[in-house]
Amino acid sequence: MSVTTSTEVELKYAVPEGVPMPDLSGADRVVRVEAQPVAHLEAVYLDTDDRVLLRARIALRRRTGGHDAGWHVKLSAAAGRRELHAPIDAGDPDALPAPLERALRSRLRGRPVRPIARIATERRGAVVTTAAGGRVEVDDDLVRAEDVAAGTRRAWREWEAEQLDEDGGAALAVVDAALRAAGARPSASPAKLAQALGGALPPGSPAPRTIGERLSALVAPMAEDAHRGLTALVVDGDPDGSALPALERTLIRIRSLLAPRTVAGPAGEALSERLGVLAARLDEARDPADVAAVADRLLDDEALGTWALLDGFAPDGPAASDPA
Missing domain, CATH: 1.20.120 (Four Helix Bundle (Hemerythrin (Met), subunit A))
Structure with a gap:
């Protein structure tokens, strides 16, 4: 089983109630907007009992639905997030693929991972292309989430804009301006997982005294x-x-x-x-x-x-x- 890698550069937005996604075909320098089929995504996020991955700002999930269904590991990177992707074993869908286990072995050290959050997303998206050729995927997400340990359920709406290629940086700036003009604001939550857990990321260490x-x-x-x-x-x-x-x-x-x-x-x-x-x-x-x-x-x-x-x-x- 092989692992594919990619770099994820995206922006997340909080959206006031009732604000519609703007018609991006009228945005500056946009030459094409391709609507994508509505996708229903189901993701289970996993970690050790002591949240060793969360503390290292690593996300491990198994997602079904959408074009990139499979196991994902999200790691910090110089720009954006680095994502590792492996397919789900149809015969044993709960088994962490060996290449991802190996990539995380120095962190996990043989400890089991268990579900910490479940997130269901109804996604309406479009791919925006600018005159310079940059491409950005823009998504309008309705999210339902469960914090497994706390038994707490949350629901919210958010927009995402993700750069799809190396030329997408300028295009991302164009889309960002259009979404902000429509009333969106940068999300206070760094990721769906953090919001699902009520912002309950492990605290940082106190200021050193000795x-x-x-x-x-x-x-x-x-x-x-x-x-x-x-x-x-x-x-x-x-x-x-x-x-x-x-x-x-x-x-x-x-x-x-x-x-x-x-x-x-x-x-x-x-x-x-x-x-x-x-x-x-x-x-x-x-x-x-x-x-x-x-x-x-x-x-x-x-x-x-x-x-x-x-x-x-x-x-x-x-x-x-x-x-x-």
Whole structure:
């Protein structure tokens, strides 16, 4: 089973009651508007009991209906969101496809995922093309959602505008202006999942007060970089030879932060040693044929313990409890 990847660049809008979708054929520089069939989308969003994916701003869903039915993983990216897509196994529709499990393995580490939200969407859409050739899909969504844990149901209407190609940036700006002029406003919710959960995304960490907390705050974004680098390595390989060195540099930066033992303490020292083992495994790759094997070694049972330590790192050296 293969995984396809794409970059999602979209804008979401809150719509006042009774506001109709504007006729975009009259918008500046628009040359064609193609109405799409009404689609009924059913999505189940999944996560671990402790919301490890949600905390990392990763969405995992299984969706039926529409042109892109299947399993989706949405990841943060430099621009927009990176989406991984895999088909649903008709014989076992609840089974997370192996390539997606592998892409998320450093996060999940064998823990099961369960439904956290169910979202049904009635979508009326159109594809807008501008004179410059850029294309944007504009959708008018009626949404019904259930927060599984809380048993809470919510319903709302929203508009979406999604860039469909590399030339769609200017077209997206044209559509954005037309939708705002019609009364739409940028949505306060970053995604349907967040709105389904009542905005209940896991809280961020409190402001660091001790040296140890500051060190952990410095390590955390680098740990995210390491996870993203590993995911890219697993999904894409290393086609241009940049992924492995970038991941290795990230591990080196983390180890440099952990070098002062009086600050990082025994926990930091142990983590540094284990990261050194991962870095050595990266160094084993000497040609593109080695990449898959190196990625597998970074996801083996022993290595997963290192990823767990990295996520849960809490310095406990003598200086860690001192006021900063």
